[in-house]
Amino acid sequence: xxxxxxxxxxxxxxxxxxxxxxxxxxxADDLAARIGAPVELAGVAVRRPDKVREGIDPALVTxxxxxxxxRGDLDIVVEVIGGIEPARTLITTAFEHGASVVSANxxxxxxxxxxxxxxxxxxxxxxxxxxxxxxxIPLIRPLRESLAGDKVNRVxxxxxxTTNFILDxxxxxxxxxxxxxxxxxxxxxxxxxxxxDVEGFDAAAKAAILAGxxxxxxxxxxxxxxxxxxxxxxxxxxxxxxxxxxxKLLAICERAGDGxxxxxxxxxxxxxxxxxxxxxxxxxxxxxVESDASGQLMFYGPGAGGAPTASAVLGDLxxxxxxxxxxxxxxxxxxxxxxxxxxxxxxxxxxxxxLDVADKPGVxxxxxxxxxxxxxxxxTVRQQGKxxxxxLVVVTHRASDAALGGTVEALRNxxxxxxxxxxxxxxxx
Amino acid sequence: xxxxxxxxxxxxxxxxxxxxxxxxxxxADDLAARIGAPVELAGVAVRRPDKVREGIDPALVTxxxxxxxxRGDLDIVVEVIGGIEPARTLITTAFEHGASVVSANxxxxxxxxxxxxxxxxxxxxxxxxxxxxxxxIPLIRPLRESLAGDKVNRVxxxxxxTTNFILDxxxxxxxxxxxxxxxxxxxxxxxxxxxxDVEGFDAAAKAAILAGxxxxxxxxxxxxxxxxxxxxxxxxxxxxxxxxxxxKLLAICERAGDGxxxxxxxxxxxxxxxxxxxxxxxxxxxxxVESDASGQLMFYGPGAGGAPTASAVLGDLxxxxxxxxxxxxxxxxxxxxxxxxxxxxxxxxxxxxxLDVADKPGVxxxxxxxxxxxxxxxxTVRQQGKxxxxxLVVVTHRASDAALGGTVEALRNxxxxxxxxxxxxxxxx
Numbered sequence: 001x002x003x004x005x006x007x008x009x010x011x012x013x014x015x016x017x018x019x020x021x022x023x024x025x026x027x028a029d030d031l032a033a034r035i036g037a038p039v040e041l042a043g044v045a046v047r048r049p050d051k052v053r054e055g056i057d058p059a060l061v062t063x064x065x066x067x068x069x070x071r072g073d074l075d076i077v078v079e080v081i082g083g084i085e086p087a088r089t090l091i092t093t094a095f096e097h098g099a100s101v102v103s104a105n106x107x108x109x110x111x112x113x114x115x116x117x118x119x120x121x122x123x124x125x126x127x128x129x130x131x132x133x134x135x136x137i138p139l140i141r142p143l144r145e146s147l148a149g150d151k152v153n154r155v156x157x158x159x160x161x162t163t164n165f166i167l168d169x170x171x172x173x174x175x176x177x178x179x180x181x182x183x184x185x186x187x188x189x190x191x192x193x194x195x196x197d198v199e200g201f202d203a204a205a206k207a208a209i210l211a212g213x214x215x216x217x218x219x220x221x222x223x224x225x226x227x228x229x230x231x232x233x234x235x236x237x238x239x240x241x242x243x244x245x246x247x248k249l250l251a252i253c254e255r256a257g258d259g260x261x262x263x264x265x266x267x268x269x270x271x272x273x274x275x276x277x278x279x280x281x282x283x284x285x286x287x288x289v290e291s292d293a294s295g296q297l298m299f300y301g302p303g304a305g306g307a308p309t310a311s312a313v314l315g316d317l318x319x320x321x322x323x324x325x326x327x328x329x330x331x332x333x334x335x336x337x338x339x340x341x342x343x344x345x346x347x348x349x350x351x352x353x354x355l356d357v358a359d360k361p362g363v364x365x366x367x368x369x370x371x372x373x374x375x376x377x378x379x380t381v382r383q384q385g386k387x388x389x390x391x392l393v394v395v396t397h398r399a400s401d402a403a404l405g406g407t408v409e410a411l412r413n414x415x416x417x418x419x420x421x422x423x424x425x426x427x428x429x
Numbered sequence: 430x431x432x433x434x435x436x437x438x439x440x441x442x443x444x445x446x447x448x449x450x451x452x453x454x455x456x457a458d459d460l461a462a463r464i465g466a467p468v469e470l471a472g473v474a475v476r477r478p479d480k481v482r483e484g485i486d487p488a489l490v491t492x493x494x495x496x497x498x499x500r501g502d503l504d505i506v507v508e509v510i511g512g513i514e515p516a517r518t519l520i521t522t523a524f525e526h527g528a529s530v531v532s533a534n535x536x537x538x539x540x541x542x543x544x545x546x547x548x549x550x551x552x553x554x555x556x557x558x559x560x561x562x563x564x565x566i567p568l569i570r571p572l573r574e575s576l577a578g579d580k581v582n583r584v585x586x587x588x589x590x591t592t593n594f595i596l597d598x599x600x601x602x603x604x605x606x607x608x609x610x611x612x613x614x615x616x617x618x619x620x621x622x623x624x625x626d627v628e629g630f631d632a633a634a635k636a637a638i639l640a641g642x643x644x645x646x647x648x649x650x651x652x653x654x655x656x657x658x659x660x661x662x663x664x665x666x667x668x669x670x671x672x673x674x675x676x677k678l679l680a681i682c683e684r685a686g687d688g689x690x691x692x693x694x695x696x697x698x699x700x701x702x703x704x705x706x707x708x709x710x711x712x713x714x715x716x717x718v719e720s721d722a723s724g725q726l727m728f729y730g731p732g733a734g735g736a737p738t739a740s741a742v743l744g745d746l747x748x749x750x751x752x753x754x755x756x757x758x759x760x761x762x763x764x765x766x767x768x769x770x771x772x773x774x775x776x777x778x779x780x781x782x783x784l785d786v787a788d789k790p791g792v793x794x795x796x797x798x799x800x801x802x803x804x805x806x807x808x809t810v811r812q813q814g815k816x817x818x819x820x821l822v823v824v825t826h827r828a829s830d831a832a833l834g835g836t837v838e839a840l841r842n843x844x845x846x847x848x849x850x851x852x853x854x855x856x857x858x
Contacts, residue, residue: 023578023722033645033765034577130575136723138567138575146559146567148463149743151456216462276729279708293452293740294565297730300705301723311722314578328757336462 001032005040006321009074009099011065011090012081013046013053016104016131019310020078020317021056031314035321043068065090074099075324078313080131084108091116095123100324102316104131104309110205110221113212117333126329128316133206134159134285136308137301138315143213143289144331150291152214154254156428157287158280159206161303162197163229163249165189165283167268171246176234189283199228200266203251210287211253211264216337219253219264225344227267236268236422239354239393242382243426245270246278250427261342270352271428278428288428345402350379350429352395354421355411359390363416367392370414374407375399389418395426430461434469435750438503438528440494440519441510442475442482445533445560448739449507449746450485460743464750472497494519503528504753507742509560513537520545524552529753531745533560533738539634539650542641546762555758557745562635563588563714565737566730567744572642572718573760579720581643583683585857586716587709588635590732591626592658592678594618594712596697600675605663618712628657629695632680639716640682640693645766648682648693654773656696665697665851668783668822671811672855674699675707679856690771699781700857707857717857774831779808779858781824783850784840788819792845796821799843803836804828818847824855 008024010017024031024041032038044056045065053061062068069077069090077094079101081087087108091101101120103109109116109132120127130140134157143152158164162184169180181198184190196202204224211219229249240247248271253264271278276298280286285303290296302308323329357363364383371378377397384391396404404423411417437453439446453460453470461467473485474494482490491497498506498519506523508530510516516537520530530549532538538545538561549556559569563586572581587593591613598609610627613619625631633653640648658678669676677700682693700707705727709715714732719725731737752758786792793812800807806826813820825833833852840846 019722027578027580030580030645030766031578034760034763136579137726138571141575142567142571145748146570146744147740148747149452149456149460149745150565150740151459216459276708279705291740293448293736293743295731295734295737297566297728299726299728301726305724307722308724311576311579311720314722315575316578318577319574322760326757328755331463331751334463337459 002037002325005038006035006075006324007040007042007073008076008078008317009043009045009068010041011045011077011079013044013056014080015306016309016313017080018053019306020080020313023310023314025055031318034318036325037321039317039321042074066093069094069099070097072097076317076320077101078317079103079105080313081105082107084111088112092119095119095125100126100320102313102320103127103129104313105129106132106202106205106209110208113209114218114333114335121332124329126320126323127332128320128330130316131309131312133209134287135301135303135305136311137285137287137299137303139210139287139299140213142299143210144334147289147291147294150293152289152291154252154290155210155214155287156277157210157251158248158277158285159251159287159303160197160203160249161283161285162190162194164280164285167229167232167247167249168281170232170234171237174234177230177232198230200226200249203249203266207251207253207264207266210251211262212335214253215255215262215339216334217262217339218335219262219341223264223341225265225267229268232268233422236424239352240270243270243352243395245272245426247424248277252427256342256346257348261340263342263344263347265344265347267425269425269427275428345400345405347401348398350396350398350426351404352393352424352426353408355392355394356418356421357390357392358416358418359385359388360416363390364392366414366416367394367411370410371396371407374403374410376403376407391421431466431754434467435464435504435753436469436471436502437505437507437746438472438474438497439470440474440506440508442473442485443509444735445738445742446509447482448735449509449742452739452743454484460747463747465754466750468746468750471503495522498523498528499526501526505746505749506530507746508532508534509742510534511536513540517541521548524548524554529555529749531742531749532556532558533742534558535561535631535634535638539637542638543647543762543764550761553758555749555752556761557749557759559745560738560741562638563716564730564732564734565740566714566716566728566732568716568728569642571728572639573763576718576720576723579722581718581720583681583719584639584643584716585706586639586680587677587706587714588680588716588732589626589632589678590712590714591619591623593709593714596658596661596676596678597710599661599663600666603663606659606661627659629655629678632678632695636680636682636693636695639680640691641764643682644684644691644768645763646691646768647764648691648770652693652770654694654696658697661697662851665853668781669699672699672781672824674701674855676853677706681856685771685775686777690769692771692773692776694773694776696854698854698856704857774829774834776830777827779825779827779855780833781822781853781855782837784821784823785847785850786819786821787845787847788814788817789845792819793821795843795845796823796840799839800825800836803832803839805832805836820850
């Protein structure tokens with residue numbers, strides 16, 4: 001074992017950072033044995049230096065993160081600040097001054113992953129970020145290493161614990177969206193401003209990262225179609241149940257029809273109760289991966305939280321530490337396939353559409369004609385009358401999102417259609 | 430990209446080997462991009478040279494595996510022969526002659542993993558074996574790399590597809606063991622001689638490998654307690670259902686009570702229907718990992734089959750290939766913790782015991798006294814009378830296997846106990 005320690009700087013000391021520091025201390029001997037050298041916490045950059053941080057030597061604490069990453073004697077910089085700046089500049093500065101980087105920053109990786117990888121390569125350093133997607137669940141490493149000899153065709157996942165908690169609550173208790181959100185907030189699963197979670201921004205960042213790794217193609221946050229789950233209603237869950245389904249907010253990355261392009265999207269969707277993702281409860285995350293040789297794999301676990309995320313950070317720390325000692329680097333960005341990213345219109349899936357229609361003869365024929373004119377084939381129709389109005393639930397065969405969009409627009413123009421109550425994609429079949 | 434190819438020799442060309450060769454050809458460009466150098470199939474050692482092997486140049490085929498691994502120009506030897514010899518000698522010979530090794534050989538790794546790792550280290554070569562446990566499911570790499578900064582406390586898994594198929598069939602159709610086994614054989618899930626699967630030998634080898642990696646401790650096949658599933662009956666499934674459980678053949682590796690030792694075992698067990706492993710159907714495998722920081726993770730997928738296993742082999746091939754090019758090696762054996770392996774008697778769990786007893790007053794008191802005398806605390810008792818005989822189903826609180834064994838022996842000596850119909854451990858609560 002090398003006796004000279006690896007020097008690690010911590011940028012950020014919140015929920016995740018303080019757990020990283022704690023485990024680095026309590027598990028120091030284990031980490032040393034696994035890396036082949038002791039690790040030394042060389043500095044901690046924080047915003048509020050006066051806060052008491054148990055187990056962290058106050059002499060290590062600084063508010064000058066830039067000076068810390070410029071020290072020149074660091075082996076590894078752990079970035080758990082989050083957000084775009086100053087994280088981006090600090091990471092590139094760390095590379096310039098000889099350190100490798102472990103980051104948990106999904107937003108930054110989804111927006112600027114290519115540039116950060118280029119900076120790491122330029123300086124011959126590692127950039128690892130297992131913690132950026134689905135917390136403790138090993139996902140980046142299996143996708144980029146274990147499945148390196150396989151061809152991934154689809155990644156389908158629940159990658160946001162807050163929204164899964166809310167949807168699970170709606171499913172199991174019949175609660176409405178607001179009631180379930182309130183409970184999630186009270187229990188600490190949702191933040192005061194839940195926008196990033198419920199509108200799918202968080203999941204979209206993870207989808208961009210997963211799609212990039214799965215398909216060896218650069219996929220940016222802007223390439224990801226995004227629809228939140230704040231409009232999912234108790235009625236939608238009732239409809240899902242009638243179909244033997246539940247509703248999950250899914251991140252879906254897949255090769256488009258001919259395999260020559262890829263798509264990435266986040267939206268609520270119905271999935272059959274028999275699908276392994278349907279039984280993912282509470283704030284848990286799970287990611288389903290379909291590939292040529294492996295078939296179907298699933299990775300399940302806690303998708304957030306200080307300790308689980310710290311576990312992912314420390315796994316990367318061990319790997320990067322080992323690389324430092326052997327004078328090498330791990331696999332960097334793999335974007336050689338460089339497939340184009342198709343728009344949402346080219347996504348092909350099934351749809352569940354609820355229409356409020358006039359309860360009179362001929363309506364179904366009119367509606368069916370609109371579907372046929374747009375090349376969208378109907379699988380089942382269920383009609384229910386109530387007080388002169390009726391509802392029509394149509395489930396389609398597979399069709400492109402563009403064709404479905406055209407169909408819905410035309411349906412809205414029918415006099416007999418009072419409104420489109422809901423449109424939901426059906427996945428995982 | 431390096432233009433000089435990495436030379437790969439294949440030992441064995443059966444179900445897995447032929448898939449490895451096929452993917453090496455069909456995905457040659459992808460593999461080259463991911464490794465950073467083309468890969469070349471340099472030789473294939475087989476037993477039956479005359480068999481037609483589609484897509485493999487007959488000039489590469491040889492029956493002299495020893496000469497092949499002694500060539501001296503090989504970068505990587507892929508061993509998919511299975512069994513102890515000649516696989517063991519071929520692997521060590523490969524190291525001696527400069528090659529790294531990718532193996533799918535669970536029996537060999539479970540028996541001689543330490544010696545093989547030592548040989549790899551001595552020659553500065555890699556030994557990778559993701560395919561040895563649970564087919565395509567990334568498990569070795571997540572355990573030894575992703576969780577390298579965490580402390581694993583328990584690994585609980587369904588690691589044999591044949592037995593899971595049989596138990597699932599018994600559970601869902603009410604079939605008896607023999608009927609379910611016959612169906613598994615007819616469908617190709619069970620071999621003509623199913624002993625290795627149904628008696629738990631296959632799962633025990635995987636348990637030894639998993640325990641070693643999870644606890645950084647050498648665990649050999651002989652250290653693993655093993656009980657097969659051929660005595661599980663339809664009545665056991667009925668009892669399990671009454672408890673809200675199902676029955677799975679589990680491989681369980683855990684730290685013993687005080688954390689100063691480890692245990693590894695394979696046996697049928699009841700697990701609650703709410704446990705994620707309970708819904709693992711058919712021939713699928715899944716492994717549940719509990720650790721300090723990550724909490725509960727699960728890895729799910731096809732545990733066998735040519736293509737899935739080949740996917741795992743090729744993931745290792747890419748990793749080892751990258752290591753060769755950068756002149757390094759990946760993580761080797763990690764056995765620094767060197768914890769003792771405790772015997773089955775020290776395992777602490779819950780038990781479900783069915784007794785056939787005389788249907789007369791005082792029997793329950795007698796039975797309860799025996800449990801108390803052996804320090805085994807009873808959770809629930811259910812008594813059912815029929816024709817002068819009665820059955821008594823006892824579920825215990827947590828107790829050591831030794832204490833339970835003593836209890837059962839004493840119960841057998843009671844005049845009022847006609848027989849012990851079944852004893853089954855209850856796990857995953």
